[in-house]
Amino acid sequence: xxxxxxxxxxRFTPSDMIxxxxxxxxxxxxxxxxxxxxxxxxxxxxxxxxxxxPASELYVRMKHAACEQVHIGSVGITLPxxxxxxxxxxxxxxxxxxxxxxxxxxxxxxxxxxxxxxxIESVAPEKDVDGxxxxxxxxxxxxxxxxxxxxxxxxxxxxxxxxxxxARMHAVIVGRSLExxxxxxxxxxxxxxxxxxxxxxxxxxxxxxxxxxxxxxAVGKPRFVGPxxxxxxxxxxxxxxxxxxxxLCGDVDFEQVLDRASAITPVPGGVGPMTIxxxxxxxxxxxxRLSCPGAW
Ligand code: GUN
Numbered sequence: 196x197x198x199x200x201x202x203x204x205x206r207f208t209p210s211d212m213i214x215x216x217x218x219x220x221x222x223x224x225x226x227x228x229x230x231x232x233x234x235x236x237x238x239x240x241x242x243x244x245x246x247x248x249p250a251s252e253l254y255v256r257m258k259h260a261a262c263e264q265v266h267i268g269s270v271g272i273t274l275p276x277x278x279x280x281x282x283x284x285x286x287x288x289x290x291x292x293x294x295x296x297x298x299x300x301x302x303x304x305x306x307x308x309x310x311x312x313x314x315i316e317s318v319a320p321e322k323d324v325d326g327x328x329x330x331x332x333x334x335x336x337x338x339x340x341x342x343x344x345x346x347x348x349x350x351x352x353x354x355x356x357x358x359x360x361x362a363r364m365h366a367v368i369v370g371r372s373l374e375x376x377x378x379x380x381x382x383x384x385x386x387x388x389x390x391x392x393x394x395x396x397x398x399x400x401x402x403x404x405x406x407x408x409x410x411x412x413a414v415g416k417p418r419f420v421g422p423x424x425x426x427x428x429x430x431x432x433x434x435x436x437x438x439x440x441x442x443l444c445g446d447v448d449f450e451q452v453l454d455r456a457s458a459i460t461p462v463p464g465g466v467g468p469m470t471i472x473x474x475x476x477x478x479x480x481x482x483x484r485l486s487c488p489g490a491w
Contacts (some may be wrong), residue, residue, distance in 0.1 A: 214432075214460045218350075219356045220468035226473060228265040232481055238297045239268035240324065240474075240480035241290045243307060245283060246276035251302045257299070261471045267478055270296070280310040283297050284317045289320040297482035298324035300474070303374070321484060324477040328371060335381045342477055347379035349469030350411065350432055351386070359409075359430055359458065362387035369393045369420070369446075370413035375434055379411060400424070418448040422455050431459040434466050 216355050219296055231238060240262055242255050255271060262269040270385060283301065289294055290296045299322045305311050308467040320330040334341045354361060366388040370376040379392045393403055395414075404410055404424040413434035435446030445462030453459060484490070 199270055212456070212458050214353055214458055214465055216353055216465045216468040220472040222356075223352070223472045224261065224265050224421045225416045226372050226471075227479060228369055230414055231266050234483070236479075236482045237246055237268060237295075238479050239270065239295055240298045240300060241270045241272065241293075241296045242300045242302060243272045243274065243283065243286055243290075244302045245278050245466050247273045251304075252394050257471060258474060258488060261475050262478075265310055265475050265479075267297075267475060268295075274361050275304055278306075279308055280313050281311055283314050287314070291317075291322060292351055292487075296322065296487055298322050298478040300472075322481055324474060324481055325379065326477070332373075332378065338381075340382075342480070343382060344374055344378045345473040345477060346375050346413075346434060346466060346470045347382050348475040348477075350434075350466060351377060351382050352467045352473060353432075353460070353466070354430075356460065360386075361409055364388045364408035365395060365406055365409065365428075366393070366409040367391045367402060367407035368411045368413070369400070370411075370415075370434070371452075372413060375411075375413040379413075383409075385446075388408040416446055418446070420447045420450070420452065422451045425452050425455045427455050428457045429455065431456045432466060433460050433462050436462060436467060457491050 242250055242258060244255050259269045260270060274282055287299060290299050295305040299318050301314055305314065315327045316329065318328055320328045323331050323342050326344040331342045335343050342431040349385065361383055366383045368376050368379055368390065371392055376392055380392050383390050390411065391403055395402055401424045405426050407429055409428060409430045410425060411432040411434065415435055415437065417437040417439050431447055431452055433445035437444050443463050449459065449461060
């Protein structure tokens with residue numbers, strides 16, 4: 196691994212170069228559980244899943260398991276694949292009005308027949324622990340976030356845990372999704388990074404990625420980024436979770452890029468665990484805010 200710009204400030208042991216999301220998640224969940232227990236609050240997360248997509252079912256099970264770990268209650272609502280927008284919004288309306296529910300998460304993707312925009316906009320912004328409601332995305336863009344989406348915020352938390360300061364870095368994000376690329380750009384900008392966002396229509400992608408001090412890849416293509424696309428000493432964040440022949444791998448060719456990067460997230464065990472930890476933190480934040488409205 197090569198030395199990156201942040202080595203000026205902090206000394207790391209080599210094992211710190213692989214950004215261990217599993218270890219950091221555990222640390223943050225342990226702290227969160229203590230905080231929840233001390234608070235006397237009973238945060239509760241509601242999840243809605245439409246249809247029987249096995250990957251979505253697995254993610255939702257993992258979210259409920261994390262809830263249990265930190266003493267957040269959870270309820271899971273499963274709607275048939277035949278559900279339409281009105282069916283989903285009806286469930287959301289009930290949860291919006293339920294004082295025992297702190298956070299609402301609609302697992303994506305939704306079946307094509309369900310209008311994702313209508314569904315996201317029907318979640319009460321103060322229970323929008325996914326941070327996808329346009330009001331929350333707007334607040335984030337305006338520089339005063341209320342809820343930030345869990346994957347980008349989880350990435351920021353992971354960088355913070357490793358004392359990687361993004362200020363003055365050139366951050367190149369590959370992928371412009373609602374869940375990751377766009378909100379992450381706003382979070383990095385708010386920390387004084389210079390941000391370039393690339394996407395499927397970007398010409399000469401490698402010329403841009405190889406300028407990155409911080410390279411974030413969220414394209415959903417197995418091992419899409421190889422060493423020729425990475426600057427020596429870059430911090431590399433891999434958001435991909437791809438299954439190839441039954442084996443999980445990221446959007447970055449981890450083995451090949453390891454030697455060029457100064458720090459890199461593995462898949463699995465990098466960004467994924469941070470997303471779930473951040474969802475738990477957002478849910479507790481929602482519960483705290485709902486317990487004293489007007490204070491926020
Ligand atoms: N599907 C993939 N990532 C996410 C996420 O962060 N939130 C929700 N609700 N669905 C997802």
